[in-house]
Amino acid sequence: MTRYLSGLCVAGLGLCGGGWLVVAAVAFGGETTGSAWRVNLLTGAVLIVVSSATLACWSVAWRQRMRADGVLADRFLLVPKREARRNRRALNRDVRRAGKLAERSTRDARRSARRSARTGSGGGMLTGGALSDGGVRSAGAGLGSASAADEPYRVAVSYGTGVSGVSSVSEVGLSGVGVGMAGANGAGVNAAGVNAADVAGSAGDGAAELISELRAMLAPLLAATGSQPVLADKSGRTDQAVLTDQAVLTDQPVLTDQAGSTDQAVLTDQPVLTDQAVLTDQAVLTDQAVLTDQAGSTNQAEAATSALPKRTPFASAARPRTASVPEPRPEASVRPKPVPRVTVPRLARPQATASAADDDGLGVPIDSEEAWW
Amino acid sequence: MVTRIGVAGVLAVFAAGCWLVAAPFAFRYQPAGAGWTGATKTDVITGGVLAAAGFAGLFAVVAGRVAELYRDARSAASLADMADRGNSGS
Numbered sequence: 001m002t003r004y005l006s007g008l009c010v011a012g013l014g015l016c017g018g019g020w021l022v023v024a025a026v027a028f029g030g031e032t033t034g035s036a037w038r039v040n041l042l043t044g045a046v047l048i049v050v051s052s053a054t055l056a057c058w059s060v061a062w063r064q065r066m067r068a069d070g071v072l073a074d075r076f077l078l079v080p081k082r083e084a085r086r087n088r089r090a091l092n093r094d095v096r097r098a099g100k101l102a103e104r105s106t107r108d109a110r111r112s113a114r115r116s117a118r119t120g121s122g123g124g125m126l127t128g129g130a131l132s133d134g135g136v137r138s139a140g141a142g143l144g145s146a147s148a149a150d151e152p153y154r155v156a157v158s159y160g161t162g163v164s165g166v167s168s169v170s171e172v173g174l175s176g177v178g179v180g181m182a183g184a185n186g187a188g189v190n191a192a193g194v195n196a197a198d199v200a201g202s203a204g205d206g207a208a209e210l211i212s213e214l215r216a217m218l219a220p221l222l223a224a225t226g227s228q229p230v231l232a233d234k235s236g237r238t239d240q241a242v243l244t245d246q247a248v249l250t251d252q253p254v255l256t257d258q259a260g261s262t263d264q265a266v267l268t269d270q271p272v273l274t275d276q277a278v279l280t281d282q283a284v285l286t287d288q289a290v291l292t293d294q295a296g297s298t299n300q301a302e303a304a305t306s307a308l309p310k311r312t313p314f315a316s317a318a319r320p321r322t323a324s325v326p327e328p329r330p331e332a333s334v335r336p337k338p339v340p341r342v343t344v345p346r347l348a349r350p351q352a353t354a355s356a357a358d359d360d361g362l363g364v365p366i367d368s369e370e371a372w373w
Numbered sequence: 374m375v376t377r378i379g380v381a382g383v384l385a386v387f388a389a390g391c392w393l394v395a396a397p398f399a400f401r402y403q404p405a406g407a408g409w410t411g412a413t414k415t416d417v418i419t420g421g422v423l424a425a426a427g428f429a430g431l432f433a434v435v436a437g438r439v440a441e442l443y444r445d446a447r448s449a450a451s452l453a454d455m456a457d458r459g460n461s462g463s
Contacts, residue, residue, distance in 0.1 A: 001437075002433055002436070002437035002440065003433055003434040003435075003436070003437025003438055003441075004437075005433075006429070006430045006433030006434055006437065007379045007380070007382075007383055007430060007433075007434055009426070009430065010382075010383045010386050010426050010427055010429070010430030010431075011379070011382055011383070011386070013386070013422070013423065013426040013430075014382075014385075014386035014389065014423055014426070014427070017386075017389075017390070017393075017419050017422060017423045017426075018389075020415075020419055021393070021415075021416075021419055024415045024419075034402055034412075035400045035401075035402050036396075036397065036400070036402040036410075036412035036413070036416070037412070039396045039400060039416070040412065040415065040416060043389060043392060043393055043396070043416075046389065047386070047389050047423070050382050050385040050386065050389070051382065051386060053378065053382055054378070054379050054381075054382020054383060054385070054386070055382075057375045057376070057378040057379040057382060058375075058376075058379040058382075060375045061375040061376045061379055064375070
């Protein structure tokens with residue numbers, strides 16, 4: 001700052017001296033024709049010009065320095081009113097355009113979400129769905145759904161993996177359509193396979209159609225989750241399960257952790273009357289899934305799974321008991337055989353009393369869901 | 374560039390002062406052995422002031438520039454010191 005000030009001072013002083021020389025030569029009389037007058041006048045004029053230029057230069061240099069140091073801020077140019085109005089219109093137009101674009105994208109997103117939800121629900125057959133991760137060591141996916149009560153088919157299909165790897169599925173329907181799919185174990189830990197489906201009851205061809213639709217719907221889902229199920233007819237590992245309203249298909253997996261060992265789904269036809277069937281360990285295929293008697297069924301279930309390690313507690317253990325069976329059900333034979341179908345009226349089923357607080361977040365509990373659990 | 378022009382202007386002021394002091398004797402409008410005329414007194418006094426101011430201004434400009442160079446070097450050294458401390462601390 002010192003040099004700028006000194007330069008400015010010298011320039012100012014030179015300006016004053018030049019002016020004095022000019023004034024002294026003209027105002028104070030003296031010789032107007034001599035060399036002294038001419039020298040003073042010319043020197044004074046040159047000094048004025050040079051000092052003015054020096055003053056300007058030092059001023060500019062100082063401002064530049066102050067701007068570089070941040071002392072002086074950049075000037076904002078004044079915008080004419082017309083240009084300001086034009087800019088304002090352009091800004092409003094841009095804002096409107098952006099809003100329209102956002103609205104359109106939101107609409108498209110909603111539409112695609114609706115479309116995907118419609119696709120995921122299977123065209124009305126499956127009215128709800130829940131994807132969940134199952135299993136401890138391998139990821140799986142479960143799709144559980146149930147239709148409304150007045151629909152002819154109520155289907156609940158689950159596909160998942162557990163510690164032992166085999167999971168199964170149950171199906172409950174008024175018409176007695178049963179689809180049993182013992183789940184494949186993912187991640188190559190254990191063997192993969194899908195147990196066969198059996199159709200019983202009055203559904204007939206409709207059930208086969210339903211099964212094929214379910215398979216078609218599950219294939220992309222399982223492919224998306226990474227587990228590739230092998231269909232029963234392709235793998236050759238087919239457990240023919242007769243699904244009746246009394247038959248309980250329990251998959252007792254062999255709890256082996258070694259790769260390559262297979263989880264042979266043991267098909268026992270004993271009626272396990274429990275609602276504590278863990279889907280990742282056991283699969284209960286029943287048409288009368290509400291046949292729940294805590295005391296008696298637990299004994300049978302323990303007898304059935306005595307050779308197995310303890311299962312991990314499941315959420316259904318904390319679930320309130322919704323129904324009880326007054327008398328024990330007869331033992332089923334070892335070999336699955338067709339059992340006369342007993343059609344249970346819809347209204348005869350015990351109503352679920354689970355409240356919303358007891359729900360595990362998978363949706364509103366309905367009869368089929370409670371029975372499925 | 375602007376600063377250089379300013380420095381040249383200061384030099385011009387100094388040169389003009391020197392010229393004003395020497396002009397009466399150079400152009401011989403001050404007779405030798407006689408008392409100084411009014412024009413001579415005006416030129417010598419004005420020239421002397423301008424020359425002194427020009428010299429002081431030139432000295433101040435150079436001194437200010439050198440002081441700036443010293444200050445910049447000092448701040449750069451302190452920054453480098455801080456960076457070294459940061460590197461050694463981390």
